Amino acid sequence: MSANQEMAVRYKNNFLKEVEQQVEMGEWVKMCMQCGVCSGSCPTNFHPGWEHPPQEIFMMIRAGKREEVLTSPSMWMCTSCYNCIVRCPRKLPITHIMHGLAEYAYELGLAPKVQPTRNLSKLFWSNATKTGRINELTFSLGMYFKDAEGKINIGQGIKKGLEMQKVALGLLKAKRLNPFEIFGGHKCKDQKGIHAMLAKAYALESKRKGRHVG
Amino acid sequence: MAEEKKFAAYICKGCGLGERLDADKLAGLAQKEGKMQVVKQHDFLCNADGVAMIKNDIANEGVTHIMIAACSRRAKTEAFYFPNNAVARANLREGVIWIRPDTEEARETTQDMAEDYVRMGCAEVKAMTAPGGNVNTGSNRTVLVVGGGLSGMTAALEASKTGYPVVLVEKSGALGGWAAKLWKRIPVHEPFKAPADTGVADMAAQIAADPNIKVYLNSIVAKTDGAPGRFVVSIATESGNVSTEDIGAIIQASGFELYDANRLPHLGYGKSPNVVDQAGLEALAKAANGGPILRPSDGKPVTSVAFVQCAGQRDSTGEHLPYCSGYCCNTSIKQAMYFKDGNPAIDTTVIYTDLRTPGNGEDFYRSAQEKGVIFTKGKVGSVAASGSACTVNFHDLILDDQNAQIEADLVVLATGQVPNSGINIDMSAEEKADEAAAEAAASEAAASSAQPVQFSKKVSVLNLSYRQGPDIPQFKYGFTDSHFICFPYETRRTGIYTAGPVRRPMDMVQAREDATGAALKAIQALENAQLGRAAHPRSGDLSFPKVRIEGCTQCKRCTVECPFGAIDEDEKRFPLFNESRCRRCGTCMGACPVRVISFENYSVDTVGSQIKAVDIPDEFSEKPRILVLACENDAYPALDMAAMKRNEYSAFVRVIPVRCLGSVNTIWITDALNAGYDGVMLMGCKHGEDYQCHFVKGSELGRYRLSKVGDTLKNMNLETERVKDLEVAITDIDNLPRIINEYAQTIADIGMSPFKGF
Numbered sequence: 012m013s014a015n016q017e018m019a020v021r022y023k024n025n026f027l028k029e030v031e032q033q034v035e036m037g038e039w040v041k042m043c044m045q046c047g048v049c050s051g052s053c054p055t056n057f058h059p060g061w062e063h064p065p066q067e068i069f070m071m072i073r074a075g076k077r078e079e080v081l082t083s084p085s086m087w088m089c090t091s092c093y094n095c096i097v098r099c100p101r102k103l104p105i106t107h108i109m110h111g112l113a114e115y116a117y118e119l120g121l122a123p124k125v126q127p128t129r130n131l132s133k134l135f136w137s138n139a140t141k142t143g144r145i146n147e148l149t150f151s152l153g154m155y156f157k158d159a160e161g162k163i164n165i166g167q168g169i170k171k172g173l174e175m176q177k178v179a180l181g182l183l184k185a186k187r188l189n190p191f192e193i194f195g196g197h198k199c200k201d202q203k204g205i206h207a208m209l210a211k212a213y214a215l216e217s218k219r220k221g222r223h224v225g
Numbered sequence: 226m227a228e229e230k231k232f233a234a235y236i237c238k239g240c241g242l243g244e245r246l247d248a249d250k251l252a253g254l255a256q257k258e259g260k261m262q263v264v265k266q267h268d269f270l271c272n273a274d275g276v277a278m279i280k281n282d283i284a285n286e287g288v289t290h291i292m293i294a295a296c297s298r299r300a301k302t303e304a305f306y307f308p309n310n311a312v313a314r315a316n317l318r319e320g321v322i323w324i325r326p327d328t329e330e331a332r333e334t335t336q337d338m339a340e341d342y343v344r345m346g347c348a349e350v351k352a353m354t355a356p357g358g359n360v361n362t363g364s365n366r367t368v369l370v371v372g373g374g375l376s377g378m379t380a381a382l383e384a385s386k387t388g389y390p391v392v393l394v395e396k397s398g399a400l401g402g403w404a405a406k407l408w409k410r411i412p413v414h415e416p417f418k419a420p421a422d423t424g425v426a427d428m429a430a431q432i433a434a435d436p437n438i439k440v441y442l443n444s445i446v447a448k449t450d451g452a453p454g455r456f457v458v459s460i461a462t463e464s465g466n467v468s469t470e471d472i473g474a475i476i477q478a479s480g481f482e483l484y485d486a487n488r489l490p491h492l493g494y495g496k497s498p499n500v501v502d503q504a505g506l507e508a509l510a511k512a513a514n515g516g517p518i519l520r521p522s523d524g525k526p527v528t529s530v531a532f533v534q535c536a537g538q539r540d541s542t543g544e545h546l547p548y549c550s551g552y553c554c555n556t557s558i559k560q561a562m563y564f565k566d567g568n569p570a571i572d573t574t575v576i577y578t579d580l581r582t583p584g585n586g587e588d589f590y591r592s593a594q595e596k597g598v599i600f601t602k603g604k605v606g607s608v609a610a611s612g613s614a615c616t617v618n619f620h621d622l623i624l625d626d627q628n629a630q631i632e633a634d635l636v637v638l639a640t641g642q643v644p645n646s647g648i649n650i651d652m653s654a655e656e657k658a659d660e661a662a663a664e665a666a667a668s669e670a671a672a673s674s675a676q677p678v679q680f681s682k683k684v685s686v687l688n689l690s691y692r693q694g695p696d697i698p699q700f701k702y703g704f705t706d707s708h709f710i711c712f713p714y715e716t717r718r719t720g721i722y723t724a725g726p727v728r729r730p731m732d733m734v735q736a737r738e739d740a741t742g743a744a745l746k747a748i749q750a751l752e753n754a755q756l757g758r759a760a761h762p763r764s765g766d767l768s769f770p771k772v773r774i775e776g777c778t779q780c781k782r783c784t785v786e787c788p789f790g791a792i793d794e795d796e797k798r799f800p801l802f803n804e805s806r807c808r809r810c811g812t813c814m815g816a817c818p819v820r821v822i823s824f825e826n827y828s829v830d831t832v833g834s835q836i837k838a839v840d841i842p843d844e845f846s847e848k849p850r851i852l853v854l855a856c857e858n859d860a861y862p863a864l865d866m867a868a869m870k871r872n873e874y875s876a877f878v879r880v881i882p883v884r885c886l887g888s889v890n891t892i893w894i895t896d897a898l899n900a901g902y903d904g905v906m907l908m909g910c911k912h913g914e915d916y917q918c919h920f921v922k923g924s925e926l927g928r929y930r931l932s933k934v935g936d937t938l939k940n941m942n943l944e945t946e947r948v949k950d951l952e953v954a955i956t957d958i959d960n961l962p963r964i965i966n967e968y969a970q971t972i973a974d975i976g977m978s979p980f981k982g983f
Contacts, residue, residue, distance in 0.1 A: 041595075042591070045602050067623055101591075
């Protein structure tokens with residue numbers, strides 16, 4: 012049984028309850044009063060990636076539309092500007108709920124595959140957790156050479172690299188970019204300890220939420 | 226009292242009047258043309274010395290009639306308060322110098338204006354007598370409260386605590402009304418998180434223990450006779466006893482009925498016992514007495530419940546109630562908590578289109594969300610009920626899902642309030658026929674089917690023996706009429722106040738506040754009635770209409786038009802004035818075609834002689850004269866305030882305040898046009914659905930009468946522009962001078978009246 016099926020069975024279509032227990036800050040969803048200020052405040056203006064504004068997402072959760080919510084690209088479109096949180100008259104942490112929903116959908120394997128935000132997040136996470144700090148050179152090169160689906164694309168990488176040439180030279184001149192970082196660069200001490208800490212945190216979090224580890 | 230009349234004119238030179246006007250000339254005018262026996266000037270008339278001078282003249286010189294040429298009659302009312310004398314005021318400050326530029330070229334027309342106002346003041350005071358007060362008064366101090374629900378009990382307790390005896394009449398066998406049928410009430414105290422005790426038992430106990438409150442249960446008001454201060458009320462008890470009580474003032478707290486859910490078959494009512502209205506749910510909760518609420522169909526505990534808001538309310542089709550009742554959202558929130566507080570696992574969904582939680586309801590709403598009540602924005606199309614299961618079909622308005630569904634064990638319909646206001650006395654013949662047809666259809670249906678169709682024929686609440694009908698006039702949707710902006714408690718029957726949901730839809734907090742206010746207004750009314758004084762808006766006025774009955778032609782216009790039902794007819798069909806019911810608007814005076822109705826200080830003559838007193842310069846003078854009849858409630862204060870802002874307007878207008886547009890007798894307009902006035906402006910309040918008229922119907926009746934002025938103009942061969950009807954609000958401070966100037970220009974364009982000098 013997949014993680015997704017397991018959760019669906021466990022919550023017997025009570026999706027609101029599932030969100031409350033599984034999603035970061037999910038217990039706030041019931042407090043939404045459907046005024047729509049969050050949707051009206053969003054600077055992304057709901058360009059075609061946004062299927063459902065936050066107000067709608069919250070309503071869908073209450074209406075039990077589990078598949079639709081978890082497979083939606085909407086929460087991946089959030090730019091974390093926090094305008095909605097500032098303006099929400101009910102003080103819902105909307106940005107955090109959006110990220111919480113995205114994380115949960117990813118965990119269940121339901122998040123959309125072709126999603127730049129998802130790929131950026133993955134790249135960032137793997138880069139940062141490897142040595143304990145972000146390697147800007149490998150991170151940006153990784154972005155140049157990977158397409159929206161996360162596959163290597165040499166042509167695109169060279170093209171984007173050339174586009175950014177001027178910026179890179181400027182950074183070099185200002186000693187803000189060290190080309191030798193390509194060989195691994197500087198790292199945190201005790202990388203083993205960092206990996207162990209992250210693994211432990213993940214295990215604790217999974218246990219708390221009643222999820223399977225791994 | 227054949228007392229000698231002595232007229233005196235006092236001309237003030239303060240506030241710049243002395244510098245801007247030729248006071249000696251005004252004084253001379255008052256003496257020669259105005260025929261004032263005493264004429265005095267004073268540098269500062271409203272100061273102690275000036276007032277003492279007038280008082281001395283009254284006491285030692287035998288002055289009875291006083292003309293004060295100073296500021297507006299709305300200013301310095303305390304200084305110039307001479308209750309035993311007839312007083313006229315010539316408005317030289319707000320009416321002349323403040324609205325005219327202080328320039329050499331304006332000097333002449335400004336002086337003209339002041340002279341005319343002095344002439345008018347003298348003419349007015351000669352036509353006046355000091356009002357003596359209504360002698361036909363009663364001094365009963367008992368307050369009658371009709372209805373023993375929350376509003377009625379509150380009114381009774383409040384009046385009693387203020388020291389007035391109360392008679393409380395309740396139709397049913399117990400006090401409490403709807404509030405007594407509730408399991409719990411919406412909380413009224415911090416932290417507004419959970420339903421609270423209704424407090425009804427406590428109130429009923431207080432009433433039972435109060436020797437000042439006499440309670441009639443199982444009783445109705447069979448007849449109400451008389452006027453404020455001297456009502457005689459027959460109270461009929463179910464057993465057949467009829468008691469008579471002497472009453473000073475009345476509070477009608479007859480409450481509401483829930484909108485009949487039988488009219489909502491599409492929402493499943495009547496099809497399944499599991500579809501109930503809010504009162505039905507309260508009954509279930511009371512039966513459960515704190516335990517799990519049981520499903521009516523099979524007695525099993527309810528596991529899911531849906532609340533349908535605005536059931537038969539806010540309906541735009543015309544079939545159901547068009548308005549929002551304002552309390553039902555909070556009630557559904559409360560009722561959802563009945564379930565959630567007992568068992569959080571019960572699914573409770575409130576389906577609403579717009580959730581409105583007045584008072585501290587927002588905290589209560591948030592508390593319900595915290596408890597897990599689901600709120601869904603949607604419009605319910607239908608409720609399908611088969612056996613024990615109900616399906617609510619709705620249009621989800623956020624997700625725009627036309628086919629959204631919720632399954633529930635129990636469906637609660639929020640149906641709203643219908644006022645219990647008795648008979649609609651203004652019902653048209655058409656509406657009466659409709660009602661009769663509905664009644665016939667209902668009785669036919671009842672005869673042919675086993676399921677009786679309910680039809681509630683309206684029965685009178687007060688059974689007033691007034692000429693205009695047995696109940697309080699209604700406004701919209703059956704709610705009793707009141708001046709919503711300025712005098713919300715006042716009905717159109719003096720000394721009778723409505724309180725609670727009979728006046729407008731409201732919740733318990735509002736009803737208690739409303740009832741408290743009504744109790745104080747009732748006390749004020751009976752105290753005023755005892756002193757022979759008017760209630761609002763001419764509060765304290767001692768004048769009252771007098772009729773020269775030998776001149777009456779029994780045309781009935783006064784008895785039909787009186788907005789307050791003050792005038793009955795005697796057995797010989799002559800008008801019978803009930804002075805204590807009168808609000809002194811003068812609508813009867815304006816209506817009377819033979820002009821036999823007058824007030825001591827306000828009559829066809831007091832205004833007519835002012836109109837005639839104005840000096841009309843000849844056709845070639847380029848000085849037109851425009852008569853302004855301005856309502857004293859809105860238009861006249863607006864003109865005063867325009868003057869305070871020094872908004873200038875034409876020197877050719879002569880303003881006469883009137884009590885109401887309804888008091889304007891068309892003879893004044895005919896007289897003015899005949900005398901050679903070039904134009905007449907009538908300034909009254911807005912009428913109709915959003916009326917502003919302080920006498921409710923006065924401006925409407927006045928305008929109806931004046932709509933016939935066109936014929937007069939035609940007969941006189943005059944342009945229709947010569948009479949202008951204006952709707953003026955008290956806020957038109959900047960507009961009004963502009964409109965006056967535009968009208969003066971219009972008059973200049975069409976030319977002078979040909980009637981001058983005849």
